[in-house]
Amino acid sequence: ATDLLWMTWENLAKDDYLAPFLDSHDVDLTKTFIGTDDEQFAKLRAGGASSVDLITPGLDKVSYYTASDLLQPIDFDKVPNAKLLYDTFKKTDLGKTDGQTYGIPFYWGINPIVYRADLMDEEPDWSVFFEGDKYNGKLAMRDYALEGIMIAAMYLGIPRDEMFTMDDKQLAEVKKVLMIQKSKLRTYWNSIGDLTNLFATGEVVCAFSWVPPYYDLKEKGLEMGMAKPKQGVIGWCDTIAVPKGVEGARRDSVFELVNYLLGPTYGKMLAYGGPYAQSTSAARDEIDPEQQEKIFIKDLSVMDNFVWKQNPPRYNDWVALWNEVKAS
Amino acid sequence: MPLLRARALCKTYGTVQAVRGVNFRLDENSYVTLLGPSGCGKTSILRMIGGFEEVSEGMLELDGKKINDVSASARPINTVFQSYALFPHLSVLENVGFGLRYKGLSRKEEREKARAALETVQMSAMADRRPRQLSGGQQQRVALARAIANEPRLLLLDEPLSALDRRMRKDMQIELKDLQRRLKMTFLHVTHDQEEAFALSDWIIVMRDGIIEQQGAPDTIYRRPETAYVADFIGGAACVPGKITDTAIGAYEIETPLGQFATPGVRGLKAGSPAVLCLRPEQLFLDPQGRISARVTHAVYRGAEWLVEAEAAGITLALTVGHDDVPEIGAEIRIGFDPAQVWIARTEAERRADRATEAKP
Amino acid sequence: MPLLRARALCKTYGTVQAVRGVNFRLDENSYVTLLGPSGCGKTSILRMIGGFEEVSEGMLELDGKKINDVSASARPINTVFQSYALFPHLSVLENVGFGLRYKGLSRKEEREKARAALETVQMSAMADRRPRQLSGGQQQRVALARAIANEPRLLLLDEPLSALDRRMRKDMQIELKDLQRRLKMTFLHVTHDQEEAFALSDWIIVMRDGIIEQQGAPDTIYRRPETAYVADFIGGAACVPGKITDTAIGAYEIETPLGQFATPGVRGLKAGSPAVLCLRPEQLFLDPQGRISARVTHAVYRGAEWLVEAEAAGITLALTVGHDDVPEIGAEIRIGFDPAQVWIARTEAERRADRATEAKP
Amino acid sequence: MSLRVGTLLAAPVTAFLLALCVAPLLILFAYSFFRVDFVAISYDPSFANYAKIAGSATYRGLILKAFGSGALVVAITAVIGYPVAWFLAKRAGAMKSALLTLLLVPLYSGDLVRVFAWRVLLGAEGVINRSLIWAGVTDAPIQGLLFSPLATHIALTYNYLPFMVIGLWLAFESLDDAWLEAAADLGARSPSRFARVTLPLTFPGLVAGGLMVFVMVVGDYLTPQLLGGASGITVISAINDLFGTAFDWPLGSAIAWTMLAILMAFFAMGAMLIRRSSLVGGS
Amino acid sequence: MSRLSTLWVWAVFAFMYLPIAMIALFSVNDSKIMSLPFSGFTLKWYAEVMGDGRLGGGFLTTLSVAFPVAICATLLGGLAALAISFYPMRGRGIFAVLLLAPFLIPKLILAVAQLIMFNETGVERSLLTVIAAQTVIVLPFSTLVIASVLIRIDRGLLEAAADLGASGLSAFRRVVLPLMANGLMASWVVAFVLSSAEYVLTAFVSGRAQPLSVLVASDFRFALSPSLNALAVMIVFGNIALVALAELIRRRASKTGA
Ligand SMILES: Nc1ncnc2c1ncn2[C@@H]1O[C@H](COP(=O)(O)OP(=O)(O)OP(=O)(O)O)[C@@H](O)[C@H]1O
Ligand SMILES: Nc1ncnc2c1ncn2[C@@H]1O[C@H](COP(=O)(O)OP(=O)(O)OP(=O)(O)O)[C@@H](O)[C@H]1O
Ligand SMILES: [Mg+2]
Numbered sequence A: 001a002t003d004l005l006w007m008t009w010e011n012l013a014k015d016d017y018l019a020p021f022l023d024s025h026d027v028d029l030t031k032t033f034i035g036t037d038d039e040q041f042a043k044l045r046a047g048g049a050s051s052v053d054l055i056t057p058g059l060d061k062v063s064y065y066t067a068s069d070l071l072q073p074i075d076f077d078k079v080p081n082a083k084l085l086y087d088t089f090k091k092t093d094l095g096k097t098d099g100q101t102y103g104i105p106f107y108w109g110i111n112p113i114v115y116r117a118d119l120m121d122e123e124p125d126w127s128v129f130f131e132g133d134k135y136n137g138k139l140a141m142r143d144y145a146l147e148g149i150m151i152a153a154m155y156l157g158i159p160r161d162e163m164f165t166m167d168d169k170q171l172a173e174v175k176k177v178l179m180i181q182k183s184k185l186r187t188y189w190n191s192i193g194d195l196t197n198l199f200a201t202g203e204v205v206c207a208f209s210w211v212p213p214y215y216d217l218k219e220k221g222l223e224m225g226m227a228k229p230k231q232g233v234i235g236w237c238d239t240i241a242v243p244k245g246v247e248g249a250r251r252d253s254v255f256e257l258v259n260y261l262l263g264p265t266y267g268k269m270l271a272y273g274g275p276y277a278q279s280t281s282a283a284r285d286e287i288d289p290e291q292q293e294k295i296f297i298k299d300l301s302v303m304d305n306f307v308w309k310q311n312p313p314r315y316n317d318w319v320a321l322w323n324e325v326k327a328s
Numbered sequence B, C: 001m002p003l004l005r006a007r008a009l010c011k012t013y014g015t016v017q018a019v020r021g022v023n024f025r026l027d028e029n030s031y032v033t034l035l036g037p038s039g040c041g042k043t044s045i046l047r048m049i050g051g052f053e054e055v056s057e058g059m060l061e062l063d064g065k066k067i068n069d070v071s072a073s074a075r076p077i078n079t080v081f082q083s084y085a086l087f088p089h090l091s092v093l094e095n096v097g098f099g100l101r102y103k104g105l106s107r108k109e110e111r112e113k114a115r116a117a118l119e120t121v122q123m124s125a126m127a128d129r130r131p132r133q134l135s136g137g138q139q140q141r142v143a144l145a146r147a148i149a150n151e152p153r154l155l156l157l158d159e160p161l162s163a164l165d166r167r168m169r170k171d172m173q174i175e176l177k178d179l180q181r182r183l184k185m186t187f188l189h190v191t192h193d194q195e196e197a198f199a200l201s202d203w204i205i206v207m208r209d210g211i212i213e214q215q216g217a218p219d220t221i222y223r224r225p226e227t228a229y230v231a232d233f234i235g236g237a238a239c240v241p242g243k244i245t246d247t248a249i250g251a252y253e254i255e256t257p258l259g260q261f262a263t264p265g266v267r268g269l270k271a272g273s274p275a276v277l278c279l280r281p282e283q284l285f286l287d288p289q290g291r292i293s294a295r296v297t298h299a300v301y302r303g304a305e306w307l308v309e310a311e312a313a314g315i316t317l318a319l320t321v322g323h324d325d326v327p328e329i330g331a332e333i334r335i336g337f338d339p340a341q342v343w344i345a346r347t348e349a350e351r352r353a354d355r356a357t358e359a360k361p
Numbered sequence D: 001m002s003l004r005v006g007t008l009l010a011a012p013v014t015a016f017l018l019a020l021c022v023a024p025l026l027i028l029f030a031y032s033f034f035r036v037d038f039v040a041i042s043y044d045p046s047f048a049n050y051a052k053i054a055g056s057a058t059y060r061g062l063i064l065k066a067f068g069s070g071a072l073v074v075a076i077t078a079v080i081g082y083p084v085a086w087f088l089a090k091r092a093g094a095m096k097s098a099l100l101t102l103l104l105v106p107l108y109s110g111d112l113v114r115v116f117a118w119r120v121l122l123g124a125e126g127v128i129n130r131s132l133i134w135a136g137v138t139d140a141p142i143q144g145l146l147f148s149p150l151a152t153h154i155a156l157t158y159n160y161l162p163f164m165v166i167g168l169w170l171a172f173e174s175l176d177d178a179w180l181e182a183a184a185d186l187g188a189r190s191p192s193r194f195a196r197v198t199l200p201l202t203f204p205g206l207v208a209g210g211l212m213v214f215v216m217v218v219g220d221y222l223t224p225q226l227l228g229g230a231s232g233i234t235v236i237s238a239i240n241d242l243f244g245t246a247f248d249w250p251l252g253s254a255i256a257w258t259m260l261a262i263l264m265a266f267f268a269m270g271a272m273l274i275r276r277s278s279l280v281g282g283s
Numbered sequence E: 001m002s003r004l005s006t007l008w009v010w011a012v013f014a015f016m017y018l019p020i021a022m023i024a025l026f027s028v029n030d031s032k033i034m035s036l037p038f039s040g041f042t043l044k045w046y047a048e049v050m051g052d053g054r055l056g057g058g059f060l061t062t063l064s065v066a067f068p069v070a071i072c073a074t075l076l077g078g079l080a081a082l083a084i085s086f087y088p089m090r091g092r093g094i095f096a097v098l099l100l101a102p103f104l105i106p107k108l109i110l111a112v113a114q115l116i117m118f119n120e121t122g123v124e125r126s127l128l129t130v131i132a133a134q135t136v137i138v139l140p141f142s143t144l145v146i147a148s149v150l151i152r153i154d155r156g157l158l159e160a161a162a163d164l165g166a167s168g169l170s171a172f173r174r175v176v177l178p179l180m181a182n183g184l185m186a187s188w189v190v191a192f193v194l195s196s197a198e199y200v201l202t203a204f205v206s207g208r209a210q211p212l213s214v215l216v217a218s219d220f221r222f223a224l225s226p227s228l229n230a231l232a233v234m235i236v237f238g239n240i241a242l243v244a245l246a247e248l249i250r251r252r253a254s255k256t257g258a
């Protein structure tokens, strides 16, 4: 059998999602889970590409990998399902270098505000993190510079096309409101498991979140709400990418897996299990409308309103700013 | 009223009975030694008096008041520890002044008193040294100074001289005795060296296996041992087993393998009861007319004289002999002694029986 | 040819000169003791002979061959360590048999030999115990058995008896001496106890500060001390400083604060040179006609007799006195001695000067 | 026994440590003089990173905070640990080694699992708050129990107390009871005995245990992050961020080496203290 | 005083086992969320751990790391302890500092440094690198444990052995080794335990095969499954059992005299 190691998010690699593939292929798949995109990059960059066979970088981060010469181009001949990519993903420049695709969009979604509907009167938007003191000490924000600063920028009304190239003045503005934000927080959260625990134990009533806690906690009987703030919704997309050292039989198996991951069987399971939307339309027709609504593929035009995460050129300054706020 | 009194004092460690009911008193201004072989319970008694070990049974009275439960720091008693237990992080002067902090003295008085105590043991010159920079004998004096600086009523000394060489030990013995006389404190000194006990004490308590074998003035202990054990341990006496045949006034008649002798002895022996005849080396002499015939087995040079061991009727006798009279090993010799000078003591077996009946009522 | 010879042996630890050029020989089948106060370098010498410490300067010869660089394991020398150094994980028998492994014996022979050695020290009954299950005295015997099982030419003993109480020590002394006679080995025994040295030795080496003060047969050491130091350390003699006034044949005439006496002494004293008159306690006696007038300062009970200290012309004299003659403290007494029995030794200062000239050529 | 045996024995260990501990740190040291350009390290040495650290109030503050936390936890664990170490050394008897290991075993449950146990204990609706409300001590949950410096320091104390106990325990093992008895004998009651005898004579253990705790507290970034609330950032997590998120290895290396240099200074100071006090104390 | 301190010691032990008690309680709590109130008793989390092939594999990986680490650390620690406390050597002070260095360096810094070095020198990350890296940080502990045993061995015993004709090697084999056996055993146990719990360093230097500690840490990112509590409880009690076993061996050994 071919041994494959996939570095990915835990909720993408559930055993039942992968069973059909593993049953029909002679592959031994090992998964190693990541906590942040950056951690994935740091590990690969420091430890060399050869240690992993398949990775799951964010669309905005692929350029990091290509600049470090860690990836090989996607072999579209081996990934027929790539033809089914939604137009947005086909058109985007992200994930591509010199016309070659290195990170192929894989799945996508939004980062909403999740809140305890039983403990909050109205649906919150970003301003809940910056104004008023009703929820002081009951809020949580992700400990992540990119999103944290994006949210502050959206709250401040900085236009989307300027957001990732803010000048010093704008950044100073951002810093000011982030300081206010910090004083309202119970804590910053580090992993989605961490946040789920915070909601469950009643420590936090409202947080910038990912989607899973909303469904998880609802299932456990808590009255949860999910808000898509009117100032802008953060959209994200993760890609699949193949590190450079993967060759021969292993390379073939990897691309077979990539194709499977973009195909209908996996897509359907992800839609119901995640629930997340695949980046291809492979499974769209097999999903009932209610579930389509949940994962934003009923009306594909919503994608246009998302604020897609990008890699700011002055990211080091962003991180420094974020740390300054936290350390203040 | 005695300064300290121990009544039926016992100490038990788990299942080990280290001290098994001892009674004694310490008078004011006296020098008392606890003498006995290793493991007989001397340190245990001292530690109970010092307050470092709980009394298992019995009572300790100081000035007639029970002190069993008084903490070590509250007893007017100080100790010179066997290992000296000098504080390694403090100078000699600070060591000596350590306890004065608790007497309500000013720092200046404290230092003066400590200096005076150091003066007493002639160690003023080394006041600023650390203990580890001193020789064993010097450390011992500092330990002594530290204990006397507190002006205790009772000073306990646990084998304070055992680490010193013979000459130094002799000098220190004289110093200790002088000190006790000058300060008019009571000293309780633990040792397993009988010579030390004799050199120092007004009163000797001889112990064995957690009980007191005999206590009394040194002369009594030496000349009138109650048991064969004391006679042997103290004077190195050969103990010849025998049987009392007559209890005429002033002396007993005893029948032994070496012959029949009329000799004084401990009180209360009855005709027909077993007893031992105690013959100390310096009481025996070579005598062509001597009644005892023996064969020489060893001769040991001791400087001033020789110690000759000889076997007579299966019993080993030791006697001191001048340089010019030392017999050959293997030679047949005749030994004499003055029956009026030797002593009859109880046998071990009888002593034990006595003790059993004593204990009952 | 002597078994072992030390030539100008030195040991330096960093800047400490522990042994400063000693010369001595050990003959076959002899019992030699190294005697001296703590820190004089006894252990250092023993450890150099055993091979545990490098010789800093000088030479060690065994059977005339230099052994400075022979490793400890290759020397036909065994040691009874002061702390016994028994292997805690081995039984008594295994301890004793330890060294036999290197003799090319079969396991059976090994065991038999070990048993025989245990027999010699009367410890066969405890062959299967562990060292920790033995008393101090028993451990000591096992250490002895282990050393003799290897049949060394030379056995080194470093204060083997210092941890035992006086009575046990006396018994062990006799056993050691017997053993040496029976096995016909050479024993080199280190001690700081002069009585032990006398009891055991054919030859005594008296040390002080890393040098040999005097060596000789016990009787010589005791009766003819060369220096005041030896006279004092060995016999507890009072050393009265004086000046030789005449060197008539067979005796010196010496002028001292106590008077003028005609007395034998060490060779080579010249008229006019300073010297000391050595008066040992047992050589002095109370004598109403005695030439020395003194005042009693101390009286110490010693069991068999009293040791009385008295001051005469600023000099402290000690003398032994019978029970019935003990004078009061403070009393004026007259002391006599037989000038033919006492001894004149070199002063410390002169001895040192001698040594300096000795060392030069 | 020549000196060579020891040297021979030490050689493989030395080689191993040089290869796997010293060498990587030296590489890190080299990196601290470089510069990062997007994702490429540019190898032109300068002191820019160190200048940046010196000029940044944030990093200076974080380093200070780390050392402050370290010192505080050292103090707390010392106070808690002294009686325990004393008990283990002097009173535990045959149970000694079992008790010592039982003290360490809870740490094997894993830092992360334990963090969430602390949340259950300290949380607004946690065990302690519920108990307090039930007992009528307060009527509203004490929010500050969790996600506060208090929570961080409780957990840090928990995590490193055993190491302090081990350091002190070693010192107590070589503390002769006779000294304490002598002090009692001379009239010192227990507080005075502690101040004048126990403390000075176990000082080397305090320094050794203190150094261990100090370094580990300084190095612990998870506990403050997960229990410390919004102010849970530490210098180590900042280093972590620089290596991970910002991909600024050179700056991260420089901060790491600044920390190491300060720690080494502390270590040297500790070693000096131990040596001085063992010149004075010990036997 | 003595009673008060006994009370204090019990209190401290209670403090140390308080979170463990919580973990144990939630490991049998019938709810996926770790929050009060309790919802009922279940053993399903234990069943889940037992049935989880990934954790099982991780457990095997942990064992295949911990065994060699324990052996290497004990071996190297033994050498170091001998060099530092038993056989004299030059430069002992510097050597001691070197030994303590891994202990004094925050693990994360060491981890990053090692990762960079492995990368720069082209060493593939694998179980071997994990073993090497863990051995570095376990080494000070095992050295300490063994040295504490060696210090108590009377140096005179070596001289006695030489005196009786044993060469250095023979003396080591027949005297020192048997006497330090307990220390080696204790060191082995400590190293094993430390290795199996380590994850900061392990996460960085492990390659394809991931020990349990890393899996647990990565699991925690996403879902706080109570089965992780069950796992922790199993590890703690497994360790207590190991320690008890070591204690038993030690007692037996000390009864026979070593
Ligand atoms: N803490 C203890 N636990 C158990 N047994 C003890 C303890 N201390 C002393 N013993 C035992 O009690 C007995 C008496 O001991 P103690 O120390 O009083 O003797 P000693 O007369 O002072 O002896 P030495 O002359 O050897 O100092 C001995 O058998 C000893 O083994
Ligand atoms: N390893 C060493 N390093 C430095 N000095 C030492 C060492 N060993 C001994 N000395 C010093 O050398 C001198 C002689 O020591 P040695 O042990 O030979 O004396 P000793 O006669 O055996 O004394 P004791 O009767 O006390 O055992 C002493 O001053 C001692 O302090
Ligand atoms: Mg005692």
Ligand SMILES: [Mg+2]
Pocket: C042, C043, C044
């Ligand atoms: Mg010596």
